[in-house]
Ligand code: ATP
């Protein structure tokens with residue numbers, strides 16, 4: 409494998425699966441995140457002192473500079489990093505060989521959802537209507553006049569798992585919404601009455617070539633991804649290529665290499681809107697580990713290291729991925745579902761090694777592969793029946 413060292417900002421589950429792929433390739437990796445034994449750091453033990461993982465925040469410019477000084481390629485497993493510090497590092501190391509993927513400017517645009525929407529819209533990509541708002545009743549009421557109700561009020565920054573979204577159904581809720589989103593910069597989106605949510609992982613090479621994984625259906629519960637079904641089954645045979653072309657055009661509009669997750673809304677009339685883009689491996693691509701010829705994690709590494717990309721094709725007819733979400737501070741419910749998964753043919757368990765279980769926290773996932781949709785449904789049914797009532 410390459411002698412280059414890869415630095416990863418963020419050491420959660422995505423970093424863990426990236427590190428697992430790296431370890432199979434003898435690829436040296438240094439992880440920056442708080443704590444000594446987070447999910448990603450557990451996977452790769454440093455073999456030499458200069459490869460020691462760093463304990464600190466991926467939003468701390470000093471730590472980012474320290475990581476940059478130790479590696480040849482920097483990448484992220486989360487977009488909420490200090491993108492300005494990354495850009496400074498890029499400028500400071502001009503002439504030296506330090507690659508940053510995706511590019512800091514891409515991360516900067518994507519991490520601010522309002523700028524991301526402006527970028528997509530200015531490139532002619534389909535997004536639902538959106539407007540910038542102030543955190544005031546007047547400003548949000550004005551947005552409601554323009555976009556109608558309900559409307560989706562969103563935090564521009566630091567959003568994940570729907571924590572940063574508020575559905576405003578009537579104007580009496582506006583004050584509650586402002587309080588709930590707690591002083592963060594906001595924007596408003598027109599409500600999209602989608603029939604399904606779909607997602608596509610797109611991998612982009614250093615030269616800007618793109619290659620896509622199959623279109624998948626994502627099923628959300630309370631704003632959190634619950635299930636992924638691969639591939640998308642649709643009555644309209646032109647839909648996958650239409651969605652893929654939108655996703656690829658979106659990713660071509662950014663700079664830098666790596667895997668990107670593109671979340672889309674599908675309408676009853678066949679229209680497609682982009683919901684959001686993640687500049688990194690993505691929850692809706694976990695299934696690629698067992699179900700595709702090359703996983704999103706390995707292809708992310710191949711892309712940022714300028715190695716040949718692996719095939720993104722499915723190698724099984726049908727697959728599903730279930731997120732294991734903490735139900736309380738106890739791992740009891742997760743362990744029960746894991747035990748059931750161990751009895752299901754084609755099921756693979758992934759637990760993330762997180763030190764604490766919390767309600768709503770992603771603790772692991774299970775992928776099921778099958779020879780047909782019917783077999784998948786039967787295997788999945790057994791798993792879903794093991795979930796506690798009101799699971800989310
Ligand atoms: P994550 O990054 O974990 O995917 P997030 O916090 O960035 O989530 P979004 O993806 O913006 O949040 O929204 C979460 C979910 O809320 C979407 O998957 C979708 O179900 C719903 N949603 C978002 N925007 C809209 C909209 N404009 N109209 C209707 N539903 C929406």
Ligand code: MG
Pocket residue numbers: 567568569684
């Ligand atoms: Mg998001």
Ligand code: MG
Pocket residue numbers: 671683684
């Ligand atoms: Mg999302």
